[in-house]
Amino acid sequence: MLPLEGYSGTAAAKGHPEQVCKLYDILVIGNDSKLISSLVANLNSKFALKTLGTVQYFLGFEVKRNDFGLLLSQTKYAHDLLLKAGMADSKPCSTPMATGLRLGKEDSKVFEQPTLYRSVIGGLQYLTLSRPDLAFVVNKLSQFLQQPIEAHWTACKKILRYVKGTLQHGILFTKKQPFTLEAFSDADWARDEIDRRSTSGYNVFFGGNLVQWSSRKQKVVSLSSTKAEYRSLSQTATELVWIQNLFKELGIHINNTPII
Template structure:
């Protein structure tokens, strides 16, 4: 997916954030009148279709109330399951089999490497709302050069895991004070081939997960 662009519009101490992706535009601000004014000016130059409050944008579904916002990629997830032909598969409660160490020599080569690579890239976008799969996607991405049958089985296990929790996502709630927190973790020489380590981090604004 191509990158989106972020523009910031300031007027009389008010800030409007504009997210632009091809011909999709998202405007975010606290002043509804100013947002309406910007939409009106854009509509003079371009033919616009206003869809109202945010519900769906770039694969993200948004559910909001007065105090919180919930973002998920349920439709994106289901579309991927349909593409692979696993919409009717049995859900799996865990991501990885215990003790499963994937290597380039663990089994015969997978006969559709292009399919493996394209679907792994699709799942990388899903990590934006499902950080719980980020480590697993990182591991599967290290095997893109020569995916094997066991790699593909591991990938399908991941899809079965996602099928059971399609509507999971990330909640964002109002915070009373600006507080950034970061948690980090790392293994030590965890890669069985080259003994490299893998690290990760979670960045929070109050109770809201940002990264």
């Protein structure tokens, strides 16, 4: 992966930075060094570029290579989020949510800083791009953005305390053969006490690496736990079909039948 900085417009290439209108940050990825060099040279003939070397930090993601593979994390981003919420010196906890916690809309008084709540939840949503362990609880708290209460903010602070103790966590990608596509699906029946809709969740692995995950409420009310599970399976199967079509367009052939 090769990170580049580019300035739009031909004015930048002519030495007129005051006329630059926008800055781009892009990654060039490939397994052919000559082709990458040719692409960069062609881009540099049209725009003013700066090659930053092997990627280490990009859009809040830290990229670390080790003997096991490639680790993607958001340590600095998570630390900045803790500072923003005033939780940088908080005591870490081992779980992001208390077991059996059920949140409603009128369990306590209205939170006096709704803007702070929405901002922190928005930051946590971006953090889930490398932290699937936060997906369920962040999705749950994001359902109360319109009028958060004190109980919601307390639950949010517990997530931040969990993040404080797991700053180095991320996703590890390793090189494995053969390329197999598999997924795990689950459903939490009638979890929401307000509308009794269930929550579906799935993880998709490609070659043993986690590439896609989701945790969201189902669109309709399931009248039984079996129906909730089947709806979750349907969502997972739909995602697998989309990924298969994407790989087909990219020329990646998967010999094995996907397994859920």
